[in-house]
Each structure stands twice: as structure tokens, then as C-alpha cells.
Amino acid sequence: MISKQSIIVAKWEFLRFFKWKQQLISYLLMMSVVAAVALWSYFTDESRSVYRIAVPANFTISNSEQFEFQRPTIALSEQLAQLTQQQTWHGVVTLADNEVVLHTLAAKKWQQQLETELNDFFRQQYALELNLTAEQLAQLEQPISLEFAYLDENFKGKDTPEKMIALAVLILLFIGLSTAFGQVLLSITGEKQQRVTEQLYAIVTPQQWMDGKVLGHSLSAMKAMLTSALVMLLSYIVVSVFVSDNGIDFNWLNCTVLAWLVPFALLGVLLSAYFMGAIAASIDDPNTSGKGAVMMITWLPMLFTFLVIDSPTGNAMTVLSWLPLTSFAAMPVRMAMVELAWWQPALSLLLLIASLYWLRRLAGRIFLRGMQMYGKEPSWGQIVGWALSNKTE
Amino acid sequence: MQLIVTAISKDYGNIAAVSQVSFQINSGDIFALLGPNGAGKSSIIRMLVGMTLPDSGSILVSHQDQHYDHVPRRLLGYLPEDRGLYPDKSIEKNLLYLAQLHGLTKQKALKEMAHWLEVFELTERRHEDLKQLSKGNQQKVQLIAAVLHRPALVILDEPFSGLDPLNQEKVVVFLKALKAQGMTVILSAHQMAMVEKLADHMLLMAQGKIILAGTLADIKQQAGLQRQMMISCTEPVALEQLQQWLPDLDIQALSSTRFSIKLAPQHSVSASLKQLLNQLELSQVEMQAPDLHQLYLTAMANHQCKDQA
Numbered sequence: 001m002i003s004k005q006s007i008i009v010a011k012w013e014f015l016r017f018f019k020w021k022q023q024l025i026s027y028l029l030m031m032s033v034v035a036a037v038a039l040w041s042y043f044t045d046e047s048r049s050v051y052r053i054a055v056p057a058n059f060t061i062s063n064s065e066q067f068e069f070q071r072p073t074i075a076l077s078e079q080l081a082q083l084t085q086q087q088t089w090h091g092v093v094t095l096a097d098n099e100v101v102l103h104t105l106a107a108k109k110w111q112q113q114l115e116t117e118l119n120d121f122f123r124q125q126y127a128l129e130l131n132l133t134a135e136q137l138a139q140l141e142q143p144i145s146l147e148f149a150y151l152d153e154n155f156k157g158k159d160t161p162e163k164m165i166a167l168a169v170l171i172l173l174f175i176g177l178s179t180a181f182g183q184v185l186l187s188i189t190g191e192k193q194q195r196v197t198e199q200l201y202a203i204v205t206p207q208q209w210m211d212g213k214v215l216g217h218s219l220s221a222m223k224a225m226l227t228s229a230l231v232m233l234l235s236y237i238v239v240s241v242f243v244s245d246n247g248i249d250f251n252w253l254n255c256t257v258l259a260w261l262v263p264f265a266l267l268g269v270l271l272s273a274y275f276m277g278a279i280a281a282s283i284d285d286p287n288t289s290g291k292g293a294v295m296m297i298t299w300l301p302m303l304f305t306f307l308v309i310d311s312p313t314g315n316a317m318t319v320l321s322w323l324p325l326t327s328f329a330a331m332p333v334r335m336a337m338v339e340l341a342w343w344q345p346a347l348s349l350l351l352l353i354a355s356l357y358w359l360r361r362l363a364g365r366i367f368l369r370g371m372q373m374y375g376k377e378p379s380w381g382q383i384v385g386w387a388l389s390n391k392t393e
Numbered sequence: 394m395q396l397i398v399t400a401i402s403k404d405y406g407n408i409a410a411v412s413q414v415s416f417q418i419n420s421g422d423i424f425a426l427l428g429p430n431g432a433g434k435s436s437i438i439r440m441l442v443g444m445t446l447p448d449s450g451s452i453l454v455s456h457q458d459q460h461y462d463h464v465p466r467r468l469l470g471y472l473p474e475d476r477g478l479y480p481d482k483s484i485e486k487n488l489l490y491l492a493q494l495h496g497l498t499k500q501k502a503l504k505e506m507a508h509w510l511e512v513f514e515l516t517e518r519r520h521e522d523l524k525q526l527s528k529g530n531q532q533k534v535q536l537i538a539a540v541l542h543r544p545a546l547v548i549l550d551e552p553f554s555g556l557d558p559l560n561q562e563k564v565v566v567f568l569k570a571l572k573a574q575g576m577t578v579i580l581s582a583h584q585m586a587m588v589e590k591l592a593d594h595m596l597l598m599a600q601g602k603i604i605l606a607g608t609l610a611d612i613k614q615q616a617g618l619q620r621q622m623m624i625s626c627t628e629p630v631a632l633e634q635l636q637q638w639l640p641d642l643d644i645q646a647l648s649s650t651r652f653s654i655k656l657a658p659q660h661s662v663s664a665s666l667k668q669l670l671n672q673l674e675l676s677q678v679e680m681q682a683p684d685l686h687q688l689y690l691t692a693m694a695n696h697q698c699k700d701q702a
Contacts, residue, residue: 200494
């Protein structure tokens, strides 16, 4: 089905946009930025400092890790003067008519923690006044735990790990298609501008040319998705090991869902790349044509799926998961969240393959007809006419 | 490879780009398509390449006892009018890519490339990006790209454009080398001097129609352009006297001792000269045949007159 010539074109296109030195530099740059942000956060972390807070003498609040409460005997005006001039204290707390006021030089992040600690202190004071025991107080502070019982047996749950995987795939698809979008447009219209197309036409058929282009840029898209997935995975490992101190746990990875996700994602990238290729092939001059923006339609499946992700059993998600132009994004998400019979994703996949075949032929046809028009851009009416006709040359 | 083109026509909307054009190209010939811009040369080339189909008429291609209704891609080498390669890639990478698309192995492609780069004196520059080369050198790379796979038929749309006279001569040598290797060459050009040196057959077109066709000699005959004999006499002679000696010929006096005599195809040079030498002494005799450039201009002027009439 895919000729040797198409493979050569695909390899050429992939390597044309694969600048490993620049890629390496961009990764190093990204890592440097992350490291700089981490270092900045570490050195500006206010939670590691101890703050001295002046409180009224009758405050029985105890010192905590972050706050040292002092009870000065001097007048409030003097306390405030010292706060301003000598910075003896980081803050001065006053209580007047049941209103607590924190006097500081300016707003700081540590003040939120102080607010929490003051709230806890006052809550305990009120509890003591009401003669509540510590258990009663704990019960009052405990939020209501609402359990969800889903009667639809097929619904796997609201925030399952599978949903997270599906969401990650949506993000990866978006990254992949954004990569393909730029490259397909640049490569096809650029080749026309550089007058290479006519030369290539004499060597390979329009279909071989289109197949090669789409394969090459789909590979680039998949490479972008794979590297982004690795970055996501690395981030997860770093957070699990160094931040949460939990160790690495991959039990949440559902291999069945993953096995379905991969073909849907790959076919989705190919389908979108063929669509982009068809539109780009109909553009004669990207500087004057308005058709380039139409290629962004390929982002809609992800957007629509994202909009209905919280209703995986709803009609909208069902329709999206069957429609061949959106199923590559919607079906994996639906599968991740709802238990489906095996034939449903299988049939959806078959429909997707059939659409891919049709779009592949159409893209080749548009390129051929576009070449025959010499400097004239086909109208939308003509493109629709070619899409409906099955005539091949 | 032999091509028989029969009554092909191609319209673009209301414009008849090519009208009922027929010609034949024999294997190993260099065939030139001549004509002003918009004459229909590129339209014919695009039909031969298979980029467009004729609205009517037929193209029959014969190669090694096989017959086709278009030129098979594997047998074709093509230099399009709108040309260009990948400017940010080296000569070697550009050529290797196109050669591999033609089905050549990397080893074979490199061998062929080395030969042609040597011919065009580009060997030392093969690792340079195309954008670093002059327009002429880019053109040479494009020519190499068209023949790297040793096709049976090479179609070159204006191969001399953008080249200086020295490089035009190099292309003439290059095309003769292709012919020597048995390749059939079709080219379109405006450089008549180059075409005159190369073409076995030619087709002169205007407004999509054939004006003149055949070998250079055929075309000269069809155009009716006369040879001229320039004579210089040792002593002054009156024009009337000369006219008496050569009554059928058109004679013009350039000076009292120098004359231009137009010879129609039926007139013999030796007979006319003999007649003159019987009467007077000549210090110089010079034959001037009309070149393709003159022929082209005359044919186009005649066509315009007919068209206006």
C-alpha cells in the first residue's frame, strides 16, 4: 500500500525538520528553566523562616514551627514604631471589639499561614468557652464525607487513573497535531514556493508524494508526543520520589486501555495529517490564501472531547466516539471511563481506518488537481466536487 | 524512445493553449520546441510529462518494444520551467534524494553524481548548501538532477535560461553527451544559436499552433529565406551591368565594388559564380545563409501578418 518512494519522501521530510542539535539545546534550555524555577522557589520559600509576631499579653497562643509569638509590655504605638523602624517584629496582632488586626509592613505569603494558625487558636478558644471536648471539636472541624454510588455498572468512576491517562493522551494529541500543523503547512506550501513540486511530480505519483509527506510529518508528531510523554512520566517519577516521598508505583497504568489508546492515537495523527495535507495542497500561495486556518479544524476533536469529558455516558460523548473524524480523541476517553463491549472500540477503529483510506485518496487527488490548475487555487466547491467524485487519474 | 504526438489540443478556459499539434520524435534525437512566450511549448511539455492530459489527440510512446500513452516516470528526466530544489540542503543531499526517488541505490547515485559534478566542475562544492551557489550553478545542479538516473527521455524546459554564454556552451556539450549516450532529448529554448547547434528536429510554434516543423534545412526551405552571396570586385561595376549578367537574381549594390546577391533555392551558387567570373575579376566571395534567429524572426513576423489579415 505504501510504496518505497513514499518511505524515501517520509524519511526526507522527517529528517528535514529533525534538527537534533537544536532539539538537544531546547531540552537543555527547558531543563535549565525548570531548575531555575525550582531554585528560585527554594530560596524564596518563606515557610522555612521563623517569624516573630507580637500579640496581646492575654493571648495564650503557643509558638509553632514558623511563628514565635511574643507579648511585649510596651504600648501599641511603640510596638508599631519598632515594627516600622527596627523591625523587631514581622507583625503585630491586636484585638479590639472582637476584631483581630494584623499590622505588617506589606503583604507576604507567610501571612496566610498565620491567619490559619490564628483561626485555629480562636476556634479552640470558642470551644473552651462552650465547654466542648477535644473530640467534639474535632468532629465539628471534620468535613462531611460524601460517597458516590453509581448505579450504571459500566461507569468506572469519576476521577479514575484511566481518566488521567485519557486526559494525558488528549494533551499529547494536541501537542502532536500542533507539531504536524506547522510542518505540513510549511513543507507543502514551501515546496510549491521553492518550485520543487513540479520536479517531484515527474518522479513520484501524487499519491506517493502525499503519503510520504503525511508519514514523515506524522512521525514528527509522534516523536513530539513520545518526548512529551517521557517528560510527563519523568515529572511523575520526580514528584512521586522526591516531593511526595511515595516511591514509584505504576499500578495505575491500565494496559488494556493503553493498548487501545495507541492505535487510536496513531490513526488520529495520520487522519489529521492527511486532512492538513489536503488543505495545504490546495493552497497556492500561503501569503494570500485564507485556507491555512482551516487546518486548525483538526484540533476540534480534542476540544469537543474535553468539553464532554465529565459526561462520558452522555449522548454527545457517544456520538463523538463513533464519528470517524472525532473518534480518535473521544473513544479512548470514553473507554477509559466507561466499560464497553470489545466490538465498540473495534468497530470505531474500523470506521476510522475506512475514513483514513478515503481521506488519503482525496488528499492525493487534491494535490494532483491543484498541480493541474497552475497558479490557480481550487475553490471550496471544486474541492467538495473532488471529494464526492471517485475518479482517479 | 520514440514519441508520436497526434493532433493534441489543450484549452484553459477560453484560451486554446495548444491546437491540433502533431509531431514525431525519433529515438536519440534532440528535438527543440521553439516559439515566443505563451506559444504553448510548456503546455506540450506538461502533457508529455503527464502533468495534464490533452483534451483531444493522442501521445504514443514506444520504448524497447513497449508502448505507452504517456511517458513512464521511470524513463523520464525532467527539468521544469518553474525550477528549484531545497535551498537549505547541500548539492549532494538534494541529488541523492532525487536519485533515490528515481530508484537508484545510494552507491549508484553517488557514482553517477560524481561523474556529472565533474562535468559541471562542481565536485569541490558538493557539500555546500544550494542557496550558497550562483543561479547558474543551481541550474547546473538541476540539470544533473534530471539525468542522474540515465533516463531514456530527457525533457528540458528552457535549459539555457539564466546561464552566461560560457555556461550555455557547457550545456550544449552536456546535451550532446546525452545524445551520444542514446538519450532522446526534448527542449524548449529562446537561444536560437544554441538550438541551431544541437537540434535534429524542431517545431516552431505560435499561439498554440505549428508555424514550421522539421530539420533546420527543412525549416529554412519552408520559411523561404534566401541565401546571400556577397561579392567584392577588383574594379567598380555598374549595378545594371551585373543585373544583365545575372537576370534572374535580386542584386543590391552596397558600394561601387561590393554587391549582395540573393539566391533562391533553385539557383545554383556555382553557376552564378561561373557566370560572374566570365565577366569580371572578384577579390572576395562570401556566402551568407540565414541563421535560425533570422528565420525565427521572419516566421513570427509572417505569422503576425497572416493573423492580422
